[in-house]
Amino acid sequence: MKLRNIAIIAHVDHGKTTLVDVLLRQSGSFRSNQKVAERVMDSNDLERERGITILAKATSVEWGDTRINIVDTPGHADFGGEVERILSMVDGALLLVDASEGPMPQTKFVLGKALRLGLRPIVVINKVDKPEQRAFEVQDEVFDLFSNLGADEYQLDFPTLFSSAKNGWASETPDNVTDNMDVLFDTVVRHVPAPTIEEDPNFRMLATTVNSDQFLGRILTGRISSGTIKANSYIKALSRDGKEVERTRVTKILAFRGIERTPVEEASAGDIISIAGFSEATVADTLCANEVTVPIEAQPIDPSTIAVTFSVNDSPLSGREGDKVTSRVVRDRLFKEAEGNVAIQVKETADKDAFEVAGRGELQLAVLIETMRREGFEMSISRPRVLMTSDPETGQRLEPIEEVVVDVDEDYSGSVIEAITSRKGELTEMKPAGAGKTRVVFSAPSRGLIGYHGDFMTSTRGTGVMNRVFNAYAPYRGPIPGRREGVLISTENGEAQAYALINLEDRGPLMVGAGEKVYPGMILGEHNKGNDLEVNPLKAKQLTNFRSSGKDDAIDLTPPMKLTLERAIAYIEDDELVEVTPKSIRLRKRYLDPNERKRMAKKSAAESA
Helix, strand or coil, X not given: CEEEEEEEEECCCCCHHHHHHHHHHHCCCCCCCCCCCCCCCCCCHHHHHHCCCCCCEEEEEEECCEEEEXXXXXXXXXXXXXXXXXXXXXXXXXXXXXXXXXXXXXXXXXXHHHHHCCCCCEEEEECCCCCCCCHHHHHHHHHHHHHHCCCCHHHHCCCEEEEEHHHCEEECCCCCCCCCCHHHHHHHHHHXXXXXXXXXXXXXXXXXXXXXXXCCEEEEEEEXXXXXXXXXXXXXXXXXXXXXXXXXXXXXXXXXXXXXXXXXXXXXXXXXXXXXXXXXXXXXXXXXXXCCCCCCCCCCCCCCCEEEEEEECCCCCCCCCCCECCHHHHHHHHHHHHHHCCCCEEEECCCCCEEEEEECCHHHHHHHHHHHHHCCECEEECCCEECCEECCCCCCEEEEEEEEEEEEEHHHHHHHHHHHHHCCCEEEEEEEEECCEEEEEEEEEHHHHCCHHHHHHHHCCCCCEEEEEEEEEEECCCCCCCCCCEEEEECCCEECCHHHHHHHHHHCCECCCCCCEECCCEEEEEECCCCCEEECCCCCCCCCCCCCCCHHHCCCCCCCCCCCHHHHHHHCCCCEEEEECCCCEEEEXXXXXXXXXHHHHHHXXXXXX
């Protein structure tokens, strides 16, 4: 059977996973009576809840005498490490672009990677059923993007199709509404080249993703570059620098057939497969016959730009909700994550109970934290900080700069420009985006954008859309003002009392409600003034003959301000932590003892003076 290997690449929410659903259904991968979840490729709970793809996943469909291996890749820049690896094992790509939004930051990011690898993408203008679609204008914008990214004459001669993945059709013009995806299948078979097979008869495969199975253990996925592999044969793994990692027996070979991974006895060059049997080999290692000595060259990964510190939860409420609270289990889990996710790096710190975790962005790290808390972990998380570097020639301090594209109602564009420029962002482009919206493009430092998304949604009344992607390192742009407000800090241990909280509401919005457990050093809410204030949330009403509890004194508290995980991490300052447990997200001071807080604050002020 003929083979074609393609990746579907696009900006977040442009319809990749929906398109894969349609291709699976129309190719006959599902029985007519088979019940399959919508967005079947987003199998992870967090992916379904957030409506985004986090992990790259492979599937395959059969069209005539051709098997098409399809990889659905993440569209968010924070998970770009997945996209880079996947592109190295395919021979073509479907570039999906929204018919109204047009090319976005992540479109530019993934397309640049694909063009540098020599791929010739097929462009699919999706969502042409939308009333505000501007398909031909978007087609011109895509051509300009190809040109700006240095596409050669063959890459510029790309086929363009128009589709509505939601309604299950594609055609060569946006006006010709069909009832199937046949033209897309035919274009893939005709335009995407067959896999390049090296003449070397020895088996070689670059591991591009790794995951674990409770029965099979570690499973490595990639495309076979040369030779064949049989179940129960003995092979080895070579690291990027050619050192032998381990030798093992192949316990299982799994091929992608529809949405299932099916065991096969043998697989040949060009096919995308998964291999079980290794215990140490990981992403970017070459799995090969024992005679092979030279590894396959692996693609370099873009650097991490942001880091947070994971430490054990040492609050008085530690261990009440989770069963994984020691530094050893946290350490093992983080290093296991780094093995399979090359965009994440983990380092031990001088404090043996804390670990620095670096990644691409706030969302990527927040997804890792959320995954761990659902697994029963309790942790304390620090404020994110950007990773600076220096110019090797001049020694000048450099910081990560991001391209920020904002689509916002015209009425709110002024407040967005003011907010981002105050965070050292520079306005680079401003143009109408249709439907009463304005598209504003900025070049802004990553550290200025930490925690801004919540303020952005508030200032645009929830109607704005902001997209960010790492652009380059540039000279440090100077200090950025931090949070203006102070916080209310508990002085007592116990359950918060309604009488005490009603008296604290005048001080600022609260983050805890009556009956919630609190402890000394825990943050109860925001202080309207710029300084921190220590308060007693346990203070009860004094009952006497003259003052008794009665219906006329019923307390009506304002519902507390509950922060999401991302907002909590972005909200805290350097001397604060987020306490994350399976059931709760609490804010606290790094040092719970008030005397130690004052001592460390003086020390920090002296060091910065």
